[in-house]
Amino acid sequence: xxxxxxxxAIESLAGFVIGNLAGFLLAVVFVHSRRLQAMYFPVVLxxxxxxVLALSPIIILIFxxxxxxxxxxxxxxxxxxxxxxxxxxxxxxSTNEHELFRxxxxxxxxxxxxxxxxxxxxxxxxxxxxxxxxxxxxxxxGEWIGSEKGLGALIIKATFNYQSDRLYAAIVLSSSLSxxxxxxxxxxxxxxxRY
Numbered sequence: 001x002x003x004x005x006x007x008x009a010i011e012s013l014a015g016f017v018i019g020n021l022a023g024f025l026l027a028v029v030f031v032h033s034r035r036l037q038a039m040y041f042p043v044v045l046x047x048x049x050x051x052v053l054a055l056s057p058i059i060i061l062i063f064x065x066x067x068x069x070x071x072x073x074x075x076x077x078x079x080x081x082x083x084x085x086x087x088x089x090x091x092x093x094s095t096n097e098h099e100l101f102r103x104x105x106x107x108x109x110x111x112x113x114x115x116x117x118x119x120x121x122x123x124x125x126x127x128x129x130x131x132x133x134x135x136x137x138x139x140x141x142g143e144w145i146g147s148e149k150g151l152g153a154l155i156i157k158a159t160f161n162y163q164s165d166r167l168y169a170a171i172v173l174s175s176s177l178s179x180x181x182x183x184x185x186x187x188x189x190x191x192x193x194r195y
Contacts, residue, residue: 001154001166001169001170001173003149004149004150004151004153004154004170005151005173005177007067007070007143007147007149007150008136008139008140008143008150008151008152008174008177009177010067011067011070011071011074011139011142011143011150012074012135012136012138012139012177012181013135013181014067014071014074014075015070015071015072015073015074015075015077015078015135015138015139016074016075016078016131016132016135016181018071018075018078019074019075019076019077019078019079019082019131019135020078020079020082020127020128020131022075022079023078023079023080023081023082023083023086023127024082024083024086024124026044026083027082027083027086027087027090028086028090028112030083030087031087031090031091031116032108037087044080044083047076048080052073052076052077052138052141053141055073055076056069056073056141056142056144056145057145059072059073059076059142060142060145060146065146065147069142069145069146070138070139070142070143070147070150071139072142073138073139073141073142074134074135074136074138074139074142075135075138076138077131077134077135077137077138078131078134078135078138081127081130081131081134082124082127082128082131084127085123085124085126085127086120086123086124086127088120088123089116089119089120089121089122089123089124090116090117090119090120092119092120092123093115093116093119097115098111098115101114101115121192121193122193125185125188125189125192125193128185128189129182129185129186129189132178132181132182132184132185133178133181133182135181136174136177136178136181137178139152140152140155140174143156144156151170151173151174151177154166154170155167155170155171155174158170
């Protein structure tokens with residue numbers, strides 16, 4: 001069980017970081033360029049409507065059978081909620097707050113770091129809490145499609161071999177991994193957001 005836990009944990013954590021970082025960075029680009037948001041947000045929305053089970057074989061065909069496709073699948077699942085929440089969070093400051101920064105000669109950089117980013121942190125951490133569970137699900141789904149190691153592969157093997165004890169143990173471990181990742185996000189949120 002522990003041999004299969006580590007690949008899933010690595011894939012989940014890497015997908016979590018990559019997906020959320022990509023969502024955050026694209027949200028910053030979209031907020032600062034409404035034209036790019038109008039052009040590319042529908043494309044992102046379209047890709048989000050494709051079921052993960054349908055997208056997984058395509059990703060595995062592109063990236064092979066190693067850890068990379070599982071990380072990509074986990075990242076894809078984490079990406080969209082973070083993007084949507086960050087766009088909304090970065091747009092949350094009121095007109096009066098923006099006007100105050102303009103009167104005080106605040107640069108766009110200062111407006112971002114001192115106004116937009118602090119106001120968006122609660123929404124960012126809401127999406128990170130969601131992503132903490134979905135990253136593990138994404139890694140496991142990727143392992144179902146094509147993998148010899150990981151909790152997803154173990155779940156498939158245990159199901160086909162009628163090993164119910166191993167199946168339940170793998171499910172409990174995957175749930176525990178999601179809960180641990182969720183707890184880390186909540187811990188960081190409580191330390192970072194004190195207002």
